Amino acid sequence: MTSLLAEMFGNTRRFLERLGALAWFSLQVLRQTPAALLRPRLVVEQVYHSGALSLVIIMTCGLFIGMVIGLQGYDLLQRIGSEEALGVGAALSLLKELGPVVTALLFAGRAGTALASELGLMRATDQLAAMEIMAVDPMRRVVLPRFLGGLIAMPLLTAIFIVVAIFGVQLVGVQFFGIDQGQFWSQMRSAVEPGDVYEGLIKGLVFGMSCSLIAVFEGYTADPTAEGVARATTRTVVISAVVTLVLDYILTALML
C-alpha cells in the first residue's frame, strides 16, 4: 500500500514537473516568436515540410472520410425522406467538428512525429549542442520556425481537408445516389453561415498551436538516446490526440 502511494506520488510529481516544463517552454516560444518572424524564409521552409508534405495524406483521408459521410448520411436521411439535407449535414459536421479534429489527428501522426523525431535526433547527435557552441540559439533557429510552420500549416490543411471531404460527400450523394445537385449545393449555401467557417478555422489554428507545441517540446526535451527519441515520438501522437479532443470539447462549448 505504501509503495503504491509512493508510486502514485512519484508519478504525480513527474507529471507536474513535465507540465511546468511545458509551460516554461511555451513562454519561451511565445517570447521569441517576434524575433523568429524576422526570418520568414525559415518559417516558409517549415510550412512546406509540415504542410505541403502532408497534403497527400490529408487529401486522401479527406476524400474517403467525405465518401463515408456520404454513404452513412444518405442511409440515415433517406429513412426520414430528407436526402437533400445531406449537403448541409455533411458541411456543418465537417466544418465544425470532423475537419479540424481529423486534420489535427493526421497532422500529429504525420508532421508532429516528424518534428519530434527530427529534433530528438538533433539532440542525440549533438547538433543542438553544436549550435549553442556556435553562438546560435537552437530555440530561435530550429524550434520556433518549426512551431510557426505547423501553426500556419494546420488551418490551411484543415481548409483543404474540408473542401476535399465535401467533394467526397458530393461524389457519393449526387453522382452515386442521384441527389439533385442544385438542392445539394443551394441548401448547403443557405444553411452554412460564416460563423461555422470561422469555428472550423479557429479550431484548426488552436489545434495547430497545441500539436506543434507538443511536437517541438517533446523532440527538444527528448533523452538523447534511440529509446528517448522513440518515446518522444510516441508521446507526441498520444498527447496531441488527447489534447486535441479535450480542446475540441472546450472550444465547442465556448462557441455554441
Add this chain to the structure above:
Amino acid sequence: MNQTLQTAGATAPAADADNVAALHGVDFAIDDKPIFRGLDIAIRRGEVTAIMGPSGTGKTTLLRLITGQLRADAGRVVVEGRDVAGLSRRELYAMRRRIGMLFQNGALLTDLDVFENVAFPLRENARLPERLLRSIVLTKLQAVGLRGAARLKPQQLSGGMGRRVALARAIVMDPQLLLYDEPFAGLDPISMGVVMRLIRSLNDALGISSVVVTHDVREISQIADLSYILSGGQVVASGSPAELREHPSPVVHQFMDGLADGPVPFHYPAPDYVAQLLDRSEAA
C-alpha cells in the same frame, strides 16, 4: 608537476595572462554523483593541451564547463580572463564566437551540405557578402583538404571526412580557442594521422590555443605541449608526454601503459563471484 593557479576575477589578473582558460577549484556533480572535486587546470595560450583519463572521468564535461553549457557547483571557470558563471547570455554567446569545438561525432547539420555546414556560423553570426563568405568557406575547406567535397551531404562522408568538415566549421569564425572532444575516436590510421597533423598545424598556423580531450595516448603524445591526466575528479598528473611516462603515480602508469587492471579496476564493484554463482535465491 601540477599547475598552481592564482585566482581570477571578472577582469584578467596578471597570473592568468598566459592562460586562455583556467578552472580554479571546480566542483561539479551530476545527480549527486561527484565528477570534479577541486579541479585546477590551466590552458596555456598558443599551446596544444591534452586532457586524458579513463572513461567516465568527466573529460567532455570539462569542455562543457569551459563553453558555459554547464555551470560549476563551486569554484570558477575563467575564459579569456572572465568568469563564465558571471556572463550574461549575450556575453556568453560573444565568448562562444571566439571558441570552436569539434564534437566526437562531428555534429554536422544533416539537412545542410558540407559547404552550408561550414558557412553556418558565418551566416548566423556575421552579415558578410556572399562572395566573401564563399571565399572564406572554400579557404577553410581547402585547409582540411575537402574543398572538392563542398556539395556532398554529411551522410555521404566517411567518419574521417566528417570530422574534417566539422573542423573546418570549428575554425571558420577564426576562434582563439579550439576544443576537440575525442577527435581520434573511431578513425582509421590514415584519417587519424590526418586529423592529428591538422590539430597541430592549425594551432601553429592560426596562432590559437587547443584543448584535446582524448584517451589515445600515443597519438596525443606526438602533438601535445602539455597533458593533464584526470582521475577521481581531480588532476592526478600533468606535464609533457615524456614527464608523464616517468610519473610515479600508479594511476598514470596504468593509463599511459594501457594496463587492464590497477588503481582503475577491471571489474565493476560486485559481490563475491563464487558466492553469487552458488546463490540459489538469486537464480530463482
